[in-house]
Amino acid sequence: MKLALCSFASGSSGNCFLVKTEQTAVLVDAGISGRQVERDLAALGLASADLSAVLITHEHSDHIKGLKIVNKNSKAAVFASRGTFAGMGFADELSQRVEFSPGESFQIGDLQVRTFATSHDAAEPSGFSFSAEGRKISIVTDTGTVTPECLECVRDSDILVLESNHDESVLRMGRYPWFLKQRILSDKGHLSNEAAAAALLKVLEEERGRGETRHRLVLLAHLSKENNFPEMALQTMSNILGSGGFAEGPDLQIRVLSRTEPSPLFTL
Numbered sequence: 001m002k003l004a005l006c007s008f009a010s011g012s013s014g015n016c017f018l019v020k021t022e023q024t025a026v027l028v029d030a031g032i033s034g035r036q037v038e039r040d041l042a043a044l045g046l047a048s049a050d051l052s053a054v055l056i057t058h059e060h061s062d063h064i065k066g067l068k069i070v071n072k073n074s075k076a077a078v079f080a081s082r083g084t085f086a087g088m089g090f091a092d093e094l095s096q097r098v099e100f101s102p103g104e105s106f107q108i109g110d111l112q113v114r115t116f117a118t119s120h121d122a123a124e125p126s127g128f129s130f131s132a133e134g135r136k137i138s139i140v141t142d143t144g145t146v147t148p149e150c151l152e153c154v155r156d157s158d159i160l161v162l163e164s165n166h167d168e169s170v171l172r173m174g175r176y177p178w179f180l181k182q183r184i185l186s187d188k189g190h191l192s193n194e195a196a197a198a199a200l201l202k203v204l205e206e207e208r209g210r211g212e213t214r215h216r217l218v219l220l221a222h223l224s225k226e227n228n229f230p231e232m233a234l235q236t237m238s239n240i241l242g243s244g245g246f247a248e249g250p251d252l253q254i255r256v257l258s259r260t261e262p263s264p265l266f267t268l
Contacts, residue, residue: 001134002021002022003020003118003130003131003158003267004020004265004266004268005017005161005219006018006044006260006264007090007258007263008228009031009261011224012224013062013225013259014032014260015031015032015062015063015141015222016028016030016031016036016038017139019046019111021109021110021132023110024108024110024111025046025050026055027051027076028054028055028057029053029064029072030064030067030169031061031062031063031064031066031073032037033065033066034067034069034070037052037265040262043262045076046047047198048070048073049074050107051070051076052077053078054070054071054074054079055079055080056075056079057125057126057128057142057153058087058120058125059080059084059087059089059163064067065076065144068093068094070105075096077096077097077098077109078095078097078115080098080100081099081100081101081115081123081124081126083124084124084126085099086123087122100115102115102117102124102126103115103121110115110119111131111132112130112206113132114129115127115128116129116152116167118140118150119143119144119187120147120185120189121183121188123207125142125155127153129157135158135268137157137160138159138160140161140162140163141162143163143191144190144197145187145191151202151203153200155203155206155207157216157268158215159268160216160217161218161221162191162196162200162220163190163191163220164175164220164221164226164233164236165190165192165197165228166190166193166224167227167228168192168193168194169191169255170190170228171184171224171227190224193232193236193237197221201219201240201246204241204246204252212249215251215252216253218237218252218253218255219254219255219256220233220254221256223256223259224239229258234254234256235243256268
């Protein structure tokens with residue numbers, strides 16, 4: 001068994017992740033075209049028919065705009081919260097809908113899935129952790145704050161996808177209208193570089209306090225095209241982690257996911 005993750009896209013124009021083992025493959029969100037999903041699956045030797053499920057974090061278009069065609073092509077079950085299904089507007093057109101409440105856990109093939117509530121201006125948004133044979137991948141995006149419940153779910157992740165959407169100063173001084181700036185900066189908006197780094201620092205400090213050491217890959221996600229860029233996100237993370245005595249090295253690797261292009265397949 002090899003637990004693995006690939007980001008097909010991560011940004012305001014579309015979001016889609018593949019999580020897989022040798023036996024099971026699931027998508028998290030389908031905010032890109034069905035054609036792009038097929039292309040990116042094929043690059044990994046897969047097809048829509050190989051998908052066991054599609055899990056949806058929330059109903060915003062950059063997370064579901066390709067869902068109907070992916071569901072049609074794959075016939076895979078669609079997992080989402082009741083609020084997310086209600087907010088889609090087309091849930092009745094989907095086959096094999098599976099409803100959950102954030103906080104619940106369930107099994108898909110050999111993947112153990114744990115859900116948790118996120119804080120976003122959507123009906124009932126969720127994040128996901130995937131475990132198999134003692135390894136773990138967690139995905140935390142589209143949340144204005146990292147709650148204690150969220151930290152509890154993701155703290156022992158081997159791969160952590162963590163939103164690092166914007167730099168606060170750039171956002172405040174940029175051209176967005178004030179109402180949009182307020183939305184992004186709110187507790188139901190998006191994580192800033194600073195907030196993402198502070199959340200990761202808390203996880204690392206707790207592990208150090210317990211005398212634990214974990215090899216971890218952190219993938220910074222959902223970077224804003226207007227209010228962020230990879231070098232800024234990485235430098236902010238480095239500065240804040242460095243203030244706590246943590247530096248990137250063999251046990252802590254940090255990468256930035258592309259907004260529009262597929263990532264390598266990260267395998268545990």
